[in-house]
Amino acid sequence: MPNLNSKLSPKQPEFVLATSDYTKKVLMKFNVAHFYQFTAESQKMDVIPDACIDILFWKKGGKLITKIAGTRLEKGITDTDINGEYFGVRFMPGTNPVDRSLPLCEIVNHEWDFEDLIVSNEKKRLIENMFYANTFDKKIKVFMTYYLNVIEKHLEDTKNLKYFLRNEIIMSSGNLKLSKLSTLTGYSERYLNKKIHEDFGINPKNLIQFIRFQKAIGNLTDTINRVNCINTALEAGYYDQSHFIKDFKKFSGQTPINYINNLLCNSYNKKLHVIE
Template sequence: MMEELVSGIQYGFEWETTGYIERKIHYGGQPVIYYQFKTDASGRMIHVVPDGCVDLLFCCHPGKPSARVCGTVLQGKALYFESDTIYFGVRLSARLSLLLPNLPLKEVIEIQVPFEDSLSKYKNTGAIIAELQGFSERIRGFEKLCMPILSGDVRSIRMIDYCLTSMQRSNGSVTIRELAEDTGYSERYIRTKFEQSLGISPKLYNRIIRFQRSLGSIVRGASSLTDVAMEGGYFDQSHFMKEFKSFSQHTPIQLRKLPKPSSPFL
């Protein structure tokens, strides 16, 4: 099985907090991004963008630990986080997100659901993770507590898995008609199953793939926005700018000008 290609970039977590750190680990060929950051003393709104992934987010506040399942947003927005608090997160690939037990992804699109309401089997995980000290220890703790989440069998979603692979390999340019020709299923069936599984349409997922690829190029310092637009499969600069601002709340030029912290993790 090929590796998930969508990177799940969330620049707000890295640029608008203190000492962001992350680590990618593969489980059965599927990447999981672990990350951790600390909010400032006043608390703040942090920008999030569409990525097609599900995040398991742990608030490690000593007095009020919590754990939430966070579905992808569909456009750029800002969310409030507790002040002076460490957050530990686990970003699942789209494939692993589909295998979360008894949790249809369409029920968490653009919302955050407490673990006890959505993953009741793991309802005590938040308190345990909050008591652990250090990024690496929290990763080990999550692996110990939640390995069934990380080791799901993607064969149970074979058709959707094929569509995800094709869409990611094509940089979001493959059409539903092409997927129907490749799989032997009708366009209507593929569209219905995709929306039932991920909670969004194939067309929107393709758009998110293109946005995330372009976002990655800009975050890595690509010099030419024209090249970024072309490589992202956009029709023209106007289309690129409109789409990018819809998904990020910033134009590419504005995004480049945002301040980036340099302080080490505390």
């Protein structure tokens, strides 16, 4: 089976900049990309498109606050509570952990109270256990205990069309067109357009662009201290530098060079701690 982890590890580098210590634990199983935690040191964080859904938990005023946030369609900003201790879960593209309550298209570009979307007989146990979990590992365990109880719909048949489409788009790093998917699957472009919107909450163009952009972000952050990091980013599948810069500015609000300089000036690598 192709290693999707080597092709897509969705990132939000600005989350790292919002704290002095950001911990991330990679899973890449059960449609969960990774877990992360940080203590917010600002009132806002920048958010970039990643085609993913995040669930976040944090304490405020002796109460556990929750939210579920869909991918942005362009660079955005989300509010944070200063000194709030955040625990987050990032899912792979096309995964909807609240599909019994909301379709993906209604989560995209929006934030909702996650607690309001949990089935009542599961809510109390998850919220209480998450509130009292006092370590990163315990929070992961609590969440996965809950998630594995509702995971049946999230364990995709590897032979179904949704899995195939996601696999092809990710393995190409977003470097393909809908016409190519039509040729590979035998389905019309019109049908695939409808199918992708239903299964991923966004249209094919956005899905492909976001996967390619995230590949570029990954290449940049993985080679942040190299002189040729821009050339490395171009390997994400952009056909020339102007195309790369245009998309990068659209989705990040900055040129690639300014983006990297911002990460370097704010000690991105020193703040980020990854647990494999």
